[in-house]
Amino acid sequence: MLSATSKDVIRATLPAVGAAIGDITTLFYRKLFTAHPALERDFFNRGNQRQGTQPQALAGSIAAFATLQLEPDPARVNAILSRIANKHASLGVTADQYAVVHEHLFAAIVEVLGEAVTPEVAAAWDEVYWLMADTLIAMEKGLYAGAGVVPGDVWRTVRVRERRHESADSVSFILTSTDGTPLPRFAPGQYLSVGVRLDDGARQIRQYSLCSAPREGDWRITVKRIRATTFADGSVAPAGEVSNHLYHNVFEDDVLDVTTPFGDLVLPEDDQSPLLLASAGIGCTPMIGMLHHLVDNADARSVSVLHADRSPSAHAHRSELGALVERLPGGVMHRWYEDLGGRAAGTGISAGRADLGAVDIQPGTRVFLCGPLPFMIGLREALLEKNVPAENIHYEVFGPDSWAPAPA
Incomplete structure (x- = not known):
């Protein structure tokens, strides 16, 4: 927990730091890669660096974490950091690398904010950083132990x-x-x-x-x-x-x-809540793994599977997805295609984009989303309008998680 003194400083400086955090993280990566060029070539996704999505995601995560220290929300903090920790574990990140990040991140903060970074301000944000870093280190240690590997040896x-x-x-x-x-x-x-x-x-x-x-x-x-x-x-x-x-x-x-496999978009054990698995494009892949698990266990609960794609020919695993749903006693599938390719719409198959209007969502349903960010944001908003609790909506992002700061 953030100390009372640092909390006051963070509350006072968060607007200024938040306004500059995009510049700070962009400069941070420039400094990091200048000092350690192999990281950009052999570790970080250089495509995300060129597009600016990785600095944007880092900025959002830091700002969200700092904000949540002022008005604590442990569930929200865990949701943000769990996704980051799993990604780090999948890359083999180790505890010593956080000191390297700290060095260049704080050099960027000082350069961007200049004289505004007093010793008191530096100490408060240093506390925020290490609170976030130490929490991630502990999470990653647990993930490595759960996978039965030495930290980083993945x-x-x-x-x-x-x-x-x-x-x-x-x-x-x-x-x-x-x-x-x-x-x-x-x-x-x-x-x-x-x-x-x-x-x-x-x-x-x-x-x-x-x-x-x-x-x-x-x-x-x-x-x-x-x-x-x-x-x-x-x-x-x-x-x-x-x-x-x-x-x-x-x-x-x-x-x-x-x-070694990692990731926190997983079916909870010993939970028989109704399920809604919604995907678009290649986002169907984690849903396929979940459906295989449900079929193997002869799961009889209600399972609604929603998928949106450009066309039937573009739909990866189209036949397999349908066959898996048919093997579930409570399985129902809805599909939407932007271009039906001359085929007529039919039972469970519609033209256009995903629409929850005709989808029956039972009370207590747990939702799992994967696909392009606009698809997931739109579907999440529609689910909230249908009174699905925010804590029941889980998602996976392919790439930097720029959605993490979104309010719950």
């Missing part, structure tokens, strides 16, 4: 047993161990990191949800190639570096460097 080599097309732009890889031993269990909904060496020598890391049944044996991930997109305002979303590399270059019997 990488292993696996072999691609099978490559399978799931749509024109997506392929799944069935991964097996290189020595014939079964790969460890994971929780339904978790992801792993994949590290690849690109043509320019950089080692880049990305996360992919596990979409196989969460039991010992093989693992399966699905990768969607991402084409560069130019928007009406002239801005450009770049092509996916790692996803495209995997899509075009990885085949049967190739080896990949992957991590």
Whole structure:
């Protein structure tokens, strides 16, 4: 808990720091990468750095954490930090790296805010930083212990047993161990990191949800190639570096460097609440893993599955998703396609974007969301309008979590 003295200082300075936090985090990464260029090349997602989404997410997380020290909300703090801790564990972050971040972050704070950073201000924000860092370190220690690994020692080599097309732009890889031993269990909904060496020598890391049944044996991930997109305002979303590399270059019997599975978008144990699993695009992958788990356990509860996509041909795992829902006694599926491709709408299949108007949501339903951020924000707002409690809505973001500061 933040000390009373520091709390007063944070309350007084939060508006100024909050207004400058975007400049601070951008400068922080510049300083960090100047001092440690290998981090940008081989550890951080350089695409997110170029687009500015990683500094934005860091800024939002720091500002949200500081705000929550003034009006404590332990559940909200845990939700923000749990997602960060799982991502860090999946990257193999260790406790000593927080001191490196502290050095360059506070150098950026001093440079941006100048004389406003008095010793009292510096001490208060230092306390905020280490309160956040120590909490993350403790969470990550618990995650490593739960996974049965030494902190940071999360990488292993696996072999691609099978490559399978799931749509024109997506392929799944069935991964097996290189020595014939079964790969460890994971929780339904978790992801792993994949590290690849690109043509320019950089080692880049990305996360992919596990979409196989969460039991010992093989693992399966699905990768969607991402084409560069130019928007009406002239801005450009770049092509996916790692996803495209995997899509075009990885085949049967190739080896990949992957991590132990982590992630907190998981089905809770010993909870028979009704479920709503909503996804868009490749966001269906954690839902596929959850559905395999529900089918394996002959789960009889109410399970509503919602999916939105560009078209039936673009829908990865389309047939598998339908088959899994049909095997659940309480399973119901709703699908929306922006382009039905000449097909007529029918039972459970509609044209356009996802709409909860005709979806029956039972009291106590737990909701799991995964997909593009605008899709999840829109669906969350619609769910809140239907009186679904905010604490029952869980989500996974592919990339930096710029949604974390959103109010509960």
